[in-house]
Amino acid sequence: MxxxxxxxxxWESMYAERVGGLxxxxxxxxxxxxxxxxxxxxxTRGNIPDQTIKGVNYHYCQPSGNNxxxxxxxxxxxxxxxxxxxxxxxxxDFLHFHDWHPVQALHYLQDRNTILSFHxxxxxxxxxxxxxxxxxxxxxxxxxxxxxxxxxxxxxxATLKKEVMQLYNVPDEKCDVVPNGVVPREFRVAINPxxxxxxxxxxxxxxxxxxxxxxxxxxxxDLLIEAIRKVCRHRWDxxxxxxxxxxxxxxxxERAKDLPVNFVGYISDSEYVRLLNAADIVVIPSRNxxxxxxxxxxxxxxxxxxASNVGGLSENIDAFENGIKVDVNPESLAWGITMMMDExxxxxxxxxxxxxxVDRLFLxxxxxxxxxxxxxxxxx
Amino acid sequence: xxxxxxxxxxxxLFDHYFDSLNKEILLRIVDKCYYPATKIILEKLDEGxxxxxxMSGILLEQLEKWSKDTLSLFEEVARHKNTELIGQTYYHxxxxxxxxxxxxxxQVKLHSDLMHDQFRVRPTIFENTEFTFNNEVAxxxxxxxxxxxxxxxxxxxxxxxxxxxxxxCQDIPVLLRNTKLSDDIAFRFANPAWDRYPLTADTYAHxxxxxxxxxxxxxxxxxxxxxxxxxxxxxxxxxxxxxDELSKRDVASVLPSQVVSQYSPVGEIDVHETISWxxxxxxxSAWMGNDRQRTAFHAVQSAQTYAxxxxxxxxxxTSDHFYYMAxxxxxxxxxxxxxSHHDEADDAFxxxxxxxxxxxxxxxxxxxxxxxxxxxxxxxxxxxxHFACPTGFIGHTAYNxxxxxxxxxxxxxxxxxxxxxxxxxxxxxxxxxxxxQLAESINGLTERHDLTNVIKERRxxxxxHLK
Numbered sequence: 049m050x051x052x053x054x055x056x057x058x059w060e061s062m063y064a065e066r067v068g069g070l071x072x073x074x075x076x077x078x079x080x081x082x083x084x085x086x087x088x089x090x091x092t093r094g095n096i097p098d099q100t101i102k103g104v105n106y107h108y109c110q111p112s113g114n115n116x117x118x119x120x121x122x123x124x125x126x127x128x129x130x131x132x133x134x135x136x137x138x139x140x141d142f143l144h145f146h147d148w149h150p151v152q153a154l155h156y157l158q159d160r161n162t163i164l165s166f167h168x169x170x171x172x173x174x175x176x177x178x179x180x181x182x183x184x185x186x187x188x189x190x191x192x193x194x195x196x197x198x199x200x201x202x203x204x205x206a207t208l209k210k211e212v213m214q215l216y217n218v219p220d221e222k223c224d225v226v227p228n229g230v231v232p233r234e235f236r237v238a239i240n241p242x243x244x245x246x247x248x249x250x251x252x253x254x255x256x257x258x259x260x261x262x263x264x265x266x267x268x269x270d271l272l273i274e275a276i277r278k279v280c281r282h283r284w285d286x287x288x289x290x291x292x293x294x295x296x297x298x299x300x301x302e303r304a305k306d307l308p309v310n311f312v313g314y315i316s317d318s319e320y321v322r323l324l325n326a327a328d329i330v331v332i333p334s335r336n337x338x339x340x341x342x343x344x345x346x347x348x349x350x351x352x353x354x355a356s357n358v359g360g361l362s363e364n365i366d367a368f369e370n371g372i373k374v375d376v377n378p379e380s381l382a383w384g385i386t387m388m389m390d391e392x393x394x395x396x397x398x399x400x401x402x403x404x405x406v407d408r409l410f411l412x413x414x415x416x417x418x419x420x421x422x423x424x425x426x427x428x
Numbered sequence: 429x430x431x432x433x434x435x436x437x438x439x440x441l442f443d444h445y446f447d448s449l450n451k452e453i454l455l456r457i458v459d460k461c462y463y464p465a466t467k468i469i470l471e472k473l474d475e476g477x478x479x480x481x482x483m484s485g486i487l488l489e490q491l492e493k494w495s496k497d498t499l500s501l502f503e504e505v506a507r508h509k510n511t512e513l514i515g516q517t518y519y520h521x522x523x524x525x526x527x528x529x530x531x532x533x534x535q536v537k538l539h540s541d542l543m544h545d546q547f548r549v550r551p552t553i554f555e556n557t558e559f560t561f562n563n564e565v566a567x568x569x570x571x572x573x574x575x576x577x578x579x580x581x582x583x584x585x586x587x588x589x590x591x592x593x594x595x596x597c598q599d600i601p602v603l604l605r606n607t608k609l610s611d612d613i614a615f616r617f618a619n620p621a622w623d624r625y626p627l628t629a630d631t632y633a634h635x636x637x638x639x640x641x642x643x644x645x646x647x648x649x650x651x652x653x654x655x656x657x658x659x660x661x662x663x664x665x666x667x668x669x670x671x672d673e674l675s676k677r678d679v680a681s682v683l684p685s686q687v688v689s690q691y692s693p694v695g696e697i698d699v700h701e702t703i704s705w706x707x708x709x710x711x712x713s714a715w716m717g718n719d720r721q722r723t724a725f726h727a728v729q730s731a732q733t734y735a736x737x738x739x740x741x742x743x744x745x746t747s748d749h750f751y752y753m754a755x756x757x758x759x760x761x762x763x764x765x766x767x768s769h770h771d772e773a774d775d776a777f778x779x780x781x782x783x784x785x786x787x788x789x790x791x792x793x794x795x796x797x798x799x800x801x802x803x804x805x806x807x808x809x810x811x812x813x814h815f816a817c818p819t820g821f822i823g824h825t826a827y828n829x830x831x832x833x834x835x836x837x838x839x840x841x842x843x844x845x846x847x848x849x850x851x852x853x854x855x856x857x858x859x860x861x862x863x864x865q866l867a868e869s870i871n872g873l874t875e876r877h878d879l880t881n882v883i884k885e886r887r888x889x890x891x892x893h894l895k
Binding site: 063099101102231233234236237238239243244247316317318319320321322325404 | 709718719720774816817819820821822823824825838840841842843846875876877
């Protein structure tokens with residue numbers, strides 16, 4: 049493919065305003081496009097002068113508004129102003145929008161070659177339920193409108209693609225799956241698990257089960273606690289670390305009073321990497337998961353994964369090949385955890401095969417090659 | 429366990445760096461394999477059987493030092509009319525993986541010269557270390573006037589095609605190892621869990637005879653005979669009986685150079701990714717599969733600038749050093765542990781880095797720009813920078829300034845902040861890398877890309893002084 053000039057519209061990026069996982073995904077996509085010989089201008093928020101990092105040109109704006117919707121419309125207007133400045137002398141070949149925030153900008157620029165990427169939907173973020181408040185309706189409306197006017201749409205998993213198709217009537221042939229990627233080196237490190245376990249007052253040889261994520265209903269931490277109660281009847285030595293904060297923490301701690309569960313709250317990225325590499329099993333008990341980035345991170349660290357058979361997790365895990373998939377209930381989860389714990393050799397082998405899958409399918413380079421195919425289909 | 433000792437003289441460095449265990453292991457293998465197996469093969473060669481041999485320069489050096497009898501036995505084999513010597517790198521090295529192929533070519537030439545000096549023949553067929561192969565390797569070997577090259581018959585390259593024919597890659601004929609029939613001997617021979625156990629020469633010859641195609645390449649570690657499978661398994665009886673069983677079924681044994689002149693290629697193979705014969709993955713993951721291995725690989729590559737003493741640097745490129753650092757699970761993991769004399773892959777890695785660091789720092793004295801050489805040198809684990817957060821080590825270690833910059837791109841921000849607040853980066857750069865100027869210029873920088881920009885610029889400047 050010849051060198052393309054591409055504009056990214058995303059409300060967050062890794063080196064300025066950063067909110068969640070979207071910043072990481074969009075920044076990696078942009079940087080990898082540059083690596084592959086393309087020119088990328090990234091329009092985003094930030095209170096700093098424009099800059100170029102790893103070849104990506106960042107153009108910042110500072111929106112304002114009385115509510116999130118107004119705020120994003122103001123952001124979109126500034127982005128379009130900036131965009132027009134860089135649209136000469138060579139016009140941009142493709143305009144790539146991420147999530148609903150810059151949909152107003154997509155509206156202004158709808159005659160161009162536009163792509164809208166869904167990293168999640170408002171319905172999914174709301175725990176797979178419709179809301180009756182005005183923001184919910186407004187944001188869902190923008191998602192529908194963006195899906196309607198964009199020349200092409202992408203979703204991070206087949207599950208999310210189906211969701212977008214059903215919610216917003218996006219036709220199948222207009223929508224591609226462009227998964228999330230990972231940089232395995234960030235997560236696989238040479239660290240002594242025993243030393244990390246000791247820093248949590250856990251015996252170096254005790255099997256450590258790790259949960260990381262927000263403590264909210266969608267992520268299923270309550271299922272894990274109930275499962276651990278069953279696991280402990282069989283394995284007195286099991287230890288659990290629950291990392292992350294959220295509404296359910298109080299409730300969960302109460303439930304887990306008599307169990308070997310450590311609630312460590314929100315942890316830094318460094319501490320996450322330490323814990324991830326010290327863990328023997330990573331558990332992802334989500335009730336709903338459009339993609340499930342923790343899976344790629346656990347695989348990068350070559351860890352055995354026990355996960356709910358839902359969404360992106362269900363799609364990406366090959367049962368007993370690179371992880372164990374369980375039903376969304378404590379009994380099934382307990383069975384999976386016990387199975388993984390009783391055969392540590394096998395857990396390691398599954399983790400290793402997960403890493404092989406990451407190296408084959410979830411590195412940014414092959415993902416971006418897929419993305420440029422989507423670009424090509426936009427004009428075809 | 430290696431520890432640097434400045435009192436060691438240059439001429440004694442080899443013994444200082446490389447384990448005396450080498451001798452013990454060599455003599456064990458001579459006893460169990462090289463001697464008895466070669467005796468049998470010589471007998472069979474006289475009776476008309478033909479086969480080829482590939483021996484590294486390192487092996488011949490060790491035999492010269494510790495087992496002259498075996499060397500003369502090999503000499504007898506090498507000069508026999510029914511054998512052929514295959515080319516490889518003198519140091520059984522990973523040099524073909526370097527982006528610049530000149531070092532690789534140099535080592536191929538050294539090996540060819542050695543074969544000529546020792547045995548009066550120059551190889552015309554080539555096999556790279558553990559069959560490491562890709563388009564670039566093929567093109568390089570073609571340009572060195574070899575007439576054929578061996579590699580593994582890897583399924584994902586061949587697809588529906590059979591390995592039992594000649595193919596070309598970059599216009600050089602390629603001989604593909606028949607993985608299944610080779611591994612029937614190399615891996616499964618003495619495995620009681622195998623449904624064809626015990627394997628007899630009779631059965632095996634039948635399998636070969638009933639295979640379709642022009643040629644079948646059986647390529648084995650020589651140590652299969654007597655070392656991987658001890659005499660008690662019957663492996664020598666198998667070896668002794670096989671040539672007769674084959675000729676009974678009209679299977680001719682042919683030398684590789686005859687094969688490439690007799691048979692025409694039936695198709696082309698295109699190999700972008702690097703393949704090899706190692707493990708199940710059939711790629712380079714046995715030597716470059718983990719970060720330790722990649723760190724060591726990059727370090728030995730940049731050590732070229734420091735290599736006043738080329739042979740020592742080349743001994744450090746031998747693939748086995750990297751193999752010992754592997755971390756794999758499953759049956760391949762068992763193979764790795766069996767072949768490695770280190771208890772832990774980590775141990776192997778640290779020892780290697782200590783040796784490399786010592787090697788480089790000794791050579792700095794003889795270099796023109798000592799200051800730049802000092803700052804860019806590879807460090808021992810004790811001198812390396814270990815990234816941490818308030819609770820402890822986070823698993824990333826920089827063994828030189830190049831790697832320090834590389835890690836700064838993705839080490840978590842909270843760790844960068846932690847070190848910058850304490851002034852750790854500046855202190856390390858001043859005390860260990862001895863570059864106060866660089867330490868000064870990174871002082872107070874907290875943005876990741878500011879840090880990497882400054883270091884990148886300095887690093888490139890210093891390297892330009894060494895070129």
